[in-house]
Amino acid sequence: xxxxxxxxxxxxxxxxxxxxxxxxxxxxxxxxxxxxxxxxxxxxxxxxxxxxxxxxxxxxxxxxxxxxxxxxxxxxxxxxxxxxxxxxxxxxxxxxxxxxxxxxxxxxxxxxxxxxxxxxxxxxxxxxxxxxxxxxxxxxxxxxxxxxxxxxxxxxxxxxxxxxxxxxxxxxxxxxxxxxxxxxxxxxxxxxxxxxxxxxxxxxxxxxxxxxxxxxxxxxxxxxxxxxxxxxxxxxxxxxxxxxxxxxxxxxxxxxxxxxxxxxxxxxxxxxxxxxxxxxxxxxxxxxxxxxxxxxxxxxxxxxxxxxxxxxxxxxxxxxxxxxxxxxxxxxxxxxxxxxxxxxxxxxxxxxxxxxxxxxxxxxxxxxxxxxxxxxxxxxxxxxxxxxxxxxxxxxxxxxxxxxxxxxxxxxxxxxxxxxxxxxxxxxxxxxxxxxxxxxxxxxxxxxxxxxxxxxxxxxxxxxxxxxxxxxxxxxxxxxxxxxx
Ligand SMILES: [Zn+2]
Numbered sequence: 001x002x003x004x005x006x007x008x009x010x011x012x013x014x015x016x017x018x019x020x021x022x023x024x025x026x027x028x029x030x031x032x033x034x035x036x037x038x039x040x041x042x043x044x045x046x047x048x049x050x051x052x053x054x055x056x057x058x059x060x061x062x063x064x065x066x067x068x069x070x071x072x073x074x075x076x077x078x079x080x081x082x083x084x085x086x087x088x089x090x091x092x093x094x095x096x097x098x099x100x101x102x103x104x105x106x107x108x109x110x111x112x113x114x115x116x117x118x119x120x121x122x123x124x125x126x127x128x129x130x131x132x133x134x135x136x137x138x139x140x141x142x143x144x145x146x147x148x149x150x151x152x153x154x155x156x157x158x159x160x161x162x163x164x165x166x167x168x169x170x171x172x173x174x175x176x177x178x179x180x181x182x183x184x185x186x187x188x189x190x191x192x193x194x195x196x197x198x199x200x201x202x203x204x205x206x207x208x209x210x211x212x213x214x215x216x217x218x219x220x221x222x223x224x225x226x227x228x229x230x231x232x233x234x235x236x237x238x239x240x241x242x243x244x245x246x247x248x249x250x251x252x253x254x255x256x257x258x259x260x261x262x263x264x265x266x267x268x269x270x271x272x273x274x275x276x277x278x279x280x281x282x283x284x285x286x287x288x289x290x291x292x293x294x295x296x297x298x299x300x301x302x303x304x305x306x307x308x309x310x311x312x313x314x315x316x317x318x319x320x321x322x323x324x325x326x327x328x329x330x331x332x333x334x335x336x337x338x339x340x341x342x343x344x345x346x347x348x349x350x351x352x353x354x355x356x357x358x359x360x361x362x363x364x365x366x367x368x369x370x371x372x373x374x375x376x377x378x379x380x381x382x383x384x385x386x387x388x389x390x391x392x393x394x395x396x397x398x399x400x401x402x403x404x405x406x407x408x409x410x411x412x413x414x415x416x417x418x419x420x421x422x423x424x425x426x427x428x429x430x431x432x433x434x435x436x437x438x439x440x441x442x443x444x445x446x447x448x449x450x451x452x453x454x455x456x457x458x459x460x461x462x463x464x465x466x467x468x469x470x471x472x473x474x475x476x477x478x479x480x481x482x483x484x485x
Contacts, residue, residue, distance in 0.1 A: 005045040006031040006425065008391070011056035012405050013039065016063050016366045016380040021358050023405050029061065031387040034425040039383055052427070054420060058395035060405045060413075062361070063380050064123025064151075064388035064423065065329040066368025068289035069236070069268040069318030073098075073106050073131040073141070075113035076450045077323035086241065086298040087473045089321065092457065094130075095168055095465040098161035100456050103136040108445045110144025113322065115434055115442075120327045120415045121390035123151055123423045126266060126289075126318070126372060128208040128236055130157030134176055135184045142192050145203050149428055151388060153234045153372060154193075155208040156185045158223055166460040168468055182226055189230050196233050198377050199386075202424060206234035211241075212250040213472070220251070221258045232264070234372060239267040239288075240277070241300050244476030252277040261286055266371055268318065270308070271301025282313045287371030290363075291320035292335035298324075305363055306340045306355060316368035333360040333410050357410050391420035 008031075013024040028043040029036060045051035077097060081089055101109075110127070117125055127145060132138045142154055158181060164170035176184075185207065189196070193205035207227035212220055220237075227235045239251045252273065255261050261284035268289045273281070281288060290303030298321075308315040317332045325331075337360040344354050369379025377386050392413050394402050399417060402408045421429035428435055 003046075003049055004033050004425065005049050005051040006387070006422070006427070007043065007045045007051050007053045008056045008061060008389075009053060011059050011061045011391070012402070013381055014060060014062045014361070014405055014409065015039075015382065016362060017382055021362065021406065029381065029389070031422070031425050034386055036381065036383050036385055036387050039381065054391070056391055058393065059419065060392045060394055060402070060409055061381060062121075062390050062392070062409060063365040063378065064390055064421070065121050065364050066124040066316060066372065066374075066379060067117060067122045067319050067329065068126050068266060068287070068316040068368050068371050069291055069320050070113070070117075070125050070127055071130065071321060072113040072125070072127045072144070073101060073109045073129065074321055074323045075109045075116065076105060076446060076453060078326070079323065080454070081321065081323040082325075084298070084324070086300060087469055089298060090473075091462060091465050091469045093321075093323065094159070095162055095469075096165045096457050096460050096462070097453060098131050098159075099133065099163065099165040100453050101131050101133065101137070101161075103134070103140040105449050105453065106131055106137050107140035107144045108442070108449055110141050111148050112442060112446050113327075114145055114148030114150040115437055116322075116327045118148065118150055118421055118423065118428050119418070119434055120329055121418045121421055122319075122327065122329050123388040123390070123421065124368065124372065124374065124378060125150060125152040126206070126234065126236060127152060127154050128157065128268065129155055130159035130208055131161065132157050132181070132184075133161055133163075135187065138184060138188050142188065142203065146192075149202070149423055149426065151202045151378070151386075151423055153204045153206040155206040155232075155234060155236050156188060157208040158185075158210050159208070159214065165457070166462055166465045168465060182230075185227075186230055189232075196231055198233070198374050204233045205231070206236065207232040209235060209237040211238040212248070212254075217250060217254045220254060221260060224255065224260055228264070234266055235264055236266040236268060238269060240270045240272040242473070242476045243272055243301070244478070245272045252280055256280040256284075263287075263373060268320070269295060269300050270304045271295060273304065278308065278311050278313065281308070282311050285314065287314035287316065289316050289318040289371060290336060291318040292332050292339065293325045294320040296335065296339065302339055302343065303336045305336055309359070309363075314367070314370045315363060316371040317363050328415055329364055330410060330414060333364050336360055336363065337410070357404075358406050360410055361406050387422055387425040389420075389422045390418055391422075392417045393419040
């Protein structure tokens with residue numbers, strides 16, 4: 001079979017290899033099929049093969065961003081929750097909106113969300129999919145991801161949206177019971193992910209567990225064991241989201257006590273982890289994902305990523321809830337970095353800052369690959385790795401002069417500078433536009449489905465759900481100690 005070549009010429013390459021991270025000037029990158037074949041100066045492609053050549057003069061090439069925590073289904077609701085706290089979100093998104101989704105809603109949400117991520121240079125995502133109300137919802141979620149051509153891990157959610165919107169108690173009578181859900185997860189694993197290897201499949205299979213108090217500690221461990229039996233490559237769970245979680249030690253401490261901590265675990269959030277939990281995280285090789293935009297907005301604490309790095313843990317960034325904010329990953333790097341700088345510099349004098357821009361870039365790329373157990377395949381611009389690359393054009397009024405290429409990407413560029421995106425050797429965005437997308441049709445679907453969901457949600461009596469969540473949140477705050485470590 002003929003090989004496909006892409007040759008990127010004369011780029012500034014932020015490889016993310018080494019410490020400090022290497023930046024290569026006037027550099028060429030040769031891609032053969034799905035992998036980076038060679039990196040260096042004056043590289044040429046084989047003359048007898050067809051080659052796509054990209055002139056990357058005045059461009060910076062980085063690895064694709066890796067988003068470690070994202071609820072893709074919420075894409076249809078973007079803008080809805082910009083002024084909501086976690087309490088409001090739990091009431092409405094997880095007790096009403098999730099229940100209203102049809103399988104087709106899930107398909108279009110996952111497809112559009114994936115394309116939006118690619119448009120923003122995010123080439124790999126962990127989809128924490130807690131909208132699986134039936135087997136058809138699971139099929140639709142997988143198809144949406146696969147049709148878009150993004151890389152990632154589909155994490156089958158065990159969360160039962162209440163079949164009667166707004167009535168959390170109705171979940172107990174759902175005919176899609178926990179047993180049926182587990183059987184369906186096994187079906188999905190077999191049907192779509194028979195080969196669950198990162199090197200062979202763009203999308204791989206994982207599981208998103210429930211978080212206490214939605215399940216008991218014992219049931220949480222049982223869910224984890226069942227997920228490993230299914231062959232889930234990654235198992236993700238929300239963790240230590242509120243101050244009250246410090247005294248409860250419900251997830252990491254529970255898994256640690258049960259002897260279940262391992263590198264396949266990805267914990268999202270975790271600002272209120274205890275010292276012991278952080279140590280268990282470090283010793284097991286499990287990862288943690290900070291989601292700066294949503295955490296800062298919704299009362300989930302300061303992003304845990306720096307503390308986690310200091311303790312030698314695997315850490316990365318995620319977008320989480322894009323009904324709050326958009327998919328700009330550059331913003332996540334900046335929020336994580338600047339928030340930490342503000343905290344560390346409070347009433348102190350220092351010429352140089354304690355946290356570096358290159359470290360934020362690493363969290364967004366190689367750090368994400370490490371958390372998702374994919375660092376041998378992606379996360380850096382390295383010969384032999386999969387070709388997941390972002391090309392920033394940096395010759396406009398906002399980016400000239402380029403003094404520090406990593407600084408330009410993190411502090412001066414924006415998604416409008418992302419000219420080309422390559423996933424698995426395939427160009428998915430070229431000349432600033434997504435390739436092969438019928439946007440007129442897709443945008444019509446997104447708008448109509450969003451409107452219907454919002455109209456249906458407006459008819460739901462929220463009294464019970466609001467009282468239930470308010471009591472749970474207030475109890476959590478009451479139990480909260482004054483400070484965390
Ligand atoms: Zn989440």
